[in-house]
């Protein structure tokens with residue numbers, strides 16, 4: 001494995017969330033995206049500069065997290081960090097039975113032009129694909145805008161499983177940190 005695949009540039013992570021995919025999940029948001037969707041809900045993730053995190057250490061933490069049934073990888077744009085994404089997905093798949101769901105701004109057809117993406121797709125359960133379109137915003141069932149396409153790449157989940165995911169969630173950590181997340185996160189007012 002080449003050296004660049006040993007680290008992934010992360011924006012943030014949550015060890016247990018119920019609003020970023022079916023069931024309790026570990027969610028990560030990678031740092032860096034050049035796709036520039038108008039009205040992007042996560043503009044802080046666009047810069048390509050961020051904290052580089054050892055992938056094996058991240059995989060260890062994911063696999064050691066109790067009660068989760070899967071991992072959600074979002075961003076930023078996960079497929080703009082190949083081969084780091086491939087390394088992470090392979091480590092999770094090899095060492096656990098956790099489900100894997102990925103959000104991407106690319107269409108599936110575009111991904112087939114990215115070296116290594118087909119191998120990633122062969123190892124995950126759900127891909128939610130396509131640019132965010134502000135004029136088509138729906139923000140439910142894990143779909144940000146109506147043009148997004150959900151690809152079920154295994155038989156692990158059904159459309160009903162995704163429809164039942166809460167649209168928003170407020171997580172209060174033991175240190176008092178408040179995180180608001182989900183496909184339609186609530187706005188906190190002071």
Ligand code: SF4
Nearest residue numbers: 033036037040076105
């Ligand atoms: S692909 Fe995602 S992170 Fe990138 S600009 Fe579009 S909505 Fe934002």
